[in-house]
Amino acid sequence: MIxxxxxxxxxxxxxxxSVQEVDIPLTEEAxxxxxxxxxxxxxxxxxxxxxxxxxxLVAVRKASLELxxxxxxxxxxxxxxxxxAWVESPETDVGNATSLxxxxxxxxxxxxxxxxxxxxxxxxxxxxxxxxxxxxxxxYPPKLFAQAQQVVAYDEDLPPVRLVLDAVDxxxxxxxxxxxxxLLPCRGSGTELGAPVSFLDTRPxxxxxxxxxxxxxSLQFHRHFYGDEPVRVDLCPRKRxxxxxxxxxxxxxxxxxxxxxxxxxxxxxxxVPWGTSLDEVRAGLRHMLLxxxxxxxxxxxxxxxxxxxxxxxxxxx
Numbered sequence: 001m002i003x004x005x006x007x008x009x010x011x012x013x014x015x016x017x018s019v020q021e022v023d024i025p026l027t028e029e030a031x032x033x034x035x036x037x038x039x040x041x042x043x044x045x046x047x048x049x050x051x052x053x054x055x056x057l058v059a060v061r062k063a064s065l066e067l068x069x070x071x072x073x074x075x076x077x078x079x080x081x082x083x084x085a086w087v088e089s090p091e092t093d094v095g096n097a098t099s100l101x102x103x104x105x106x107x108x109x110x111x112x113x114x115x116x117x118x119x120x121x122x123x124x125x126x127x128x129x130x131x132x133x134x135x136x137x138x139x140y141p142p143k144l145f146a147q148a149q150q151v152v153a154y155d156e157d158l159p160p161v162r163l164v165l166d167a168v169d170x171x172x173x174x175x176x177x178x179x180x181x182x183l184l185p186c187r188g189s190g191t192e193l194g195a196p197v198s199f200l201d202t203r204p205x206x207x208x209x210x211x212x213x214x215x216x217x218s219l220q221f222h223r224h225f226y227g228d229e230p231v232r233v234d235l236c237p238r239k240r241x242x243x244x245x246x247x248x249x250x251x252x253x254x255x256x257x258x259x260x261x262x263x264x265x266x267x268x269x270x271x272v273p274w275g276t277s278l279d280e281v282r283a284g285l286r287h288m289l290l291x292x293x294x295x296x297x298x299x300x301x302x303x304x305x306x307x308x309x310x311x312x313x314x315x316x317x
Contacts, residue, residue: 001074001076002059002060002061002074002075002076004078005059005078005124005125005294006124006294007124007125007126007127007294008097008101008123008124008125008126008127008128008129008159008160008293008294009123009124009125009294010097010100010121010122010123010124011045011046011121011122012095012097012156012157013095013156014094014095014119014120014121015043016043016044016045016046017044017045017046017047017048017112017120017121017122018040018041018044018046018047018048019047019048019050019112019120020047020048020049020050021050021051022034022049022050022051023051023052024049024051025051026049026051026054026055026056026080026081027080028077028080031049031056031058031075031077032075032077034049035047035058035060035072035075036072036073036074036075037071037072038071038072039069039070039071039072040060040062040069040070040071040072041068041069042062042064042065042066042067042068042069042070044060044062045059045060046058046059046060046078046122047060048084048112048120048122050086053086054081054084055081055084055085055086055112056077056079056080056081056084057077057078057079057084057110057112057122057124058075058076058077058078059075059076059078060072060074060075060076061073061074061075078109078110078124079109079110079124083108083109083110084108084109084110084111084112085104085105085108085110085111085112086112086114087103087104087105087111087112087113087114088113088114089103089113089114089115090115090116091115091116092113092115092116093115093116093153094113094114094115094116094119094120094121095119095121095156096153096154096155096156097123097156097158097159097160097161098128098152098153098158098160098161099115099153100113100115100121100122100123100126100160101123101126101128101160103115104123104126109124109125110122110123110124110125111123111126123160126160127160128159128160128161128162129159129160129161129162129251129289129292130161130162130163130164130250130251131148131161131162131163131164131251131252131253131285131288131289132164132166132241132250132251132252132253133145133148133163133164133165133166133252133253133254134166134168134237134238134240134241134252134253134254135165135166135167135168135237135254135255136167136168136169136170136235136237137167137168137169137170138170138171141165142165142167144253144254144255144272144276144281145163145165147276147278147281148163148253148281148285149163150278151278151281151282151285152285155282155285155286157286157290157293158285158286158289158290158293159289159292159293159294161285161289166240166241166244166252168235168237168240170184170193170213170235171192171193173213173233173235174193174194174195174213174233175194176233177211177213177233178194178195179195179210179211179231180195180196180209180210181195181196181197181198181208181209181210181211182195182196182197182198182210182211182212182213183197183198183199183200183204183208183210183211183212183213183214183222183230184197184198184199184200184212184213184214185199185200185201185213185214185215185218186199186200186201187199187201187202196208198210200212200214200218200221200222200225203225207225207226207228210230210231211230211231211232211233212230212231212232212233213232213233213235214232214233214234214235215234215235215236215256215257216234216236216257216258217257217258217274218232218257219232236256236257237254237255237256238254238255238256238271240254241254241269249268250268251268251269251288251289252268252269252270253269253270253272253281253284253285253288254269254270254271254272255271255272255273255274255276256271256272256273256274257273257274259271259272259273259274260273261273261280262280263276263280263283263284263287265283265284265287265288267288267291268288269288270283270284270285270287270288271284272284
């Protein structure tokens with residue numbers, strides 16, 4: 001018997017779903033009677049049957065995966081009209097799981113979405129995976145969080161993702177550590193701290209009586225420029241992510257100035273360079289998330305793009 005799909009299953013690519021208008025009641029008996037022995041395209045693994053405004057989702061198994069069209073030899077009604085939502089959402093990219101999850105109707109077991117370009121896909125039992133992005137603010141939005149949003153929006157192999165910002169706020173650090181003067185790593189770090197602010201990347205000519213709000217690399221620069229170590233408040237997002245107790249299975253994306261290229265990753269955390277690229281962010285998210293994606297169904301597998309990723313350092317592939 002065709003097994004029930006894992007949560008977050010969809011057709012990937014979405015040509016694995018066929019939408020058909022039928023004039024039958026969408027009961028299990030009628031659906032199976034209609035489909036068994038009927039020819040379907042060799043790439044079709046799921047059908048969304050539409051009857052008088054109602055929708056049902058069906059999984060099928062074909063006699064052959066080689067012939068262009070092949071008869072259905074097994075079918076399973078996954079969700080009838082009471083469990084299936086038909087969603088018309090012209091802005092949704094139906095090839096992207098996160099986009100599908102954002103269009104999903106709460107409580108519906110199967111969501112069949114008519115989206116951008118009139119293309120259709122489904123998402124089964126949506127359960128977006130939370131990824132905590134630990135990053136420094138300002139600026140707003142912080143760069144790493146914005147990059148993660150970009151990656152999640154275009155990567156068609158990732159499962160649905162819910163990004164949550166865990167902000168290391170420079171203003172809060174300054175408020176907890178009052179000083180007559182502050183030194184920040186760069187102008188993007190913020191300026192309104194209630195005291196004079198200098199910026200390490202401009203290499204001030206005179207060494208001030210400042211408190212450095214910065215990371216290990218900033219401290220190294222300060223030693224080189226001025227020959228000493230100032231009072232320092234560490235803002236390293238990696239250290240914050242490591243210090244906080246993570247919930248079981250919680251995933252974290254963060255960055256570290258001591259990584260210059262590539263990334264370090266394990267099953268629940270990915271650490272990218274401070275000036276990271278989208279490719280590195282994508283590799284980190286894929287490393288954590290692809291093992292959690294539903295297994296390929298009926299020969300439908302993730303795209304070959306998964307092989308084209310930057311190397312991981314200090315972690316398993």
